[in-house]
Amino acid sequence: MPFISTRGGMQPQSFSETLLEGLAPDGGLAVPEVMPTVDGETLERWRALTYPQLATEVIGLFATDIPREDLARMTADAYADFPAGVVPLRAIDDDITLVGLSEGPTLAFKDMAMQFLGQVLEYTLERQDSVLNILGATSGDTGSAAEHALRGKERVAVFMLSPQGRMSAFQRAQMFSLDDANVHNIAVEGVFDDCQNLVKHLAGDLVFKRAQHLGAVNSINLARITAQVVYYFWAWLRATDAGGWTELSFTVPSGNFGNILSGFYAKQMGLPIRRLVLAANENNVLDEFFRTGIYRPRNAAQTLATSSPSMDISKASNLERFIFELVGRDASRVVGAWHELEEQGFFDFSAELSRFVDEFGIVSGTSTHEDRLATIRSVYESSGEIIDPHTADGVRIAHEHLEPGVPMLVLETAKPEKFAETIHEAIGIELAYAPELRAMLDAPQHVTEMADDEHALRAFIEENALH
Numbered sequence: 001m002p003f004i005s006t007r008g009g010m011q012p013q014s015f016s017e018t019l020l021e022g023l024a025p026d027g028g029l030a031v032p033e034v035m036p037t038v039d040g041e042t043l044e045r046w047r048a049l050t051y052p053q054l055a056t057e058v059i060g061l062f063a064t065d066i067p068r069e070d071l072a073r074m075t076a077d078a079y080a081d082f083p084a085g086v087v088p089l090r091a092i093d094d095d096i097t098l099v100g101l102s103e104g105p106t107l108a109f110k111d112m113a114m115q116f117l118g119q120v121l122e123y124t125l126e127r128q129d130s131v132l133n134i135l136g137a138t139s140g141d142t143g144s145a146a147e148h149a150l151r152g153k154e155r156v157a158v159f160m161l162s163p164q165g166r167m168s169a170f171q172r173a174q175m176f177s178l179d180d181a182n183v184h185n186i187a188v189e190g191v192f193d194d195c196q197n198l199v200k201h202l203a204g205d206l207v208f209k210r211a212q213h214l215g216a217v218n219s220i221n222l223a224r225i226t227a228q229v230v231y232y233f234w235a236w237l238r239a240t241d242a243g244g245w246t247e248l249s250f251t252v253p254s255g256n257f258g259n260i261l262s263g264f265y266a267k268q269m270g271l272p273i274r275r276l277v278l279a280a281n282e283n284n285v286l287d288e289f290f291r292t293g294i295y296r297p298r299n300a301a302q303t304l305a306t307s308s309p310s311m312d313i314s315k316a317s318n319l320e321r322f323i324f325e326l327v328g329r330d331a332s333r334v335v336g337a338w339h340e341l342e343e344q345g346f347f348d349f350s351a352e353l354s355r356f357v358d359e360f361g362i363v364s365g366t367s368t369h370e371d372r373l374a375t376i377r378s379v380y381e382s383s384g385e386i387i388d389p390h391t392a393d394g395v396r397i398a399h400e401h402l403e404p405g406v407p408m409l410v411l412e413t414a415k416p417e418k419f420a421e422t423i424h425e426a427i428g429i430e431l432a433y434a435p436e437l438r439a440m441l442d443a444p445q446h447v448t449e450m451a452d453d454e455h456a457l458r459a460f461i462e463e464n465a466l467h
């Protein structure tokens, strides 16, 4: 399967080639030249598969340049460390079933994609006899998922910048308790945007980037998107009966539009999905887009710090892949939209608004701090389940989009232990940590503190990078 750019300026590349690139050379995002499709017969055959086997089938439709047996070994390794099972489903009431995406090592759904990415990166680097130094900025979940997926790998090192004193104690412990030689935690004196700017400067210096073999594992990475497509198929197969061709709906707590884009790809591939419900928090730039057709990204100062922090985004990098489909895969119209945005601060697809629902099945809603607390409380009172704040945004918005006879699945994007303060605020309970989490919280921490100084960071990378 060749991959092309949403902006039309890239020679078709293989899956392995796009894997190590960030943006396409023309500034666009890599997308499959033709979306693969799955027919009903194949879907039924997939019912009997384990999660890693299903992942091999689904990812294999995209990663056609990787031999099946290699892919099978990688998916088996990626999803081995999920003690409660990979992606269990559990009903919380008559209407809503949670899809458990947070059973991996860092208790958030990003493990689902990162664990596979760790495998396929090491594999690809081995085939090319090269190394990669991942440089990233995190406000919490992405950094820890990347570090846990890449720790101990021989051909990859991680340099992860985080804003000093801005992460929760749990998030700090998850990252800083790692003592693997290939993991470098760097706490920058500044906020997340300062970290992000440092990364942009260094990655934008092509000479430095090449000399230090710099790479990224951010949410536009195509291997992450394809690994996420898998759990939509898995959840559909678990929630429907054999032989039925039942449509069901998914609600997705959203930030960068990566997770829900994967659901959109699953729907494009032929999975019977009725609605994809996008749940936003107070930073509702995407809800605004799907309600009005107008996309108006915000700046850092306009981005609120909320109690579902992993959804605090002001621009959604993966939205471009949706726009590409919306304009019938006409790259010149994608480029035109960005020009429009540059000139006037927004782009406007309000003329297409009815297609958002009718053709693509996407609807949306916004949840607030009060909604989140009330939802955590009501789910706890009615079912005894404690859900995390992001999942609570999902449950809240899912209720607004229930339809008779259409099962609603809500993606559980994190475990409550990661956000104990908000859980306490909602239901007055101090969460008890499992012994291994307690040990992690108490472990010695490994982190290098650094000023917001590009030169210091360059020197640190030159000294510690794999070559």
Ligand SMILES: *Cc1c(COP(=O)(O)O)cnc(C)c1O
Binding pocket: 108, 109, 110, 141, 142, 219, 253, 254, 255, 256, 257, 258, 259, 260, 310, 311, 390, 413, 414
């Ligand atoms: C990253 C994240 C999200 C948002 O996912 P996107 O793919 O960026 O839309 C939601 N919830 C949690 C807990 C996350 O870590």
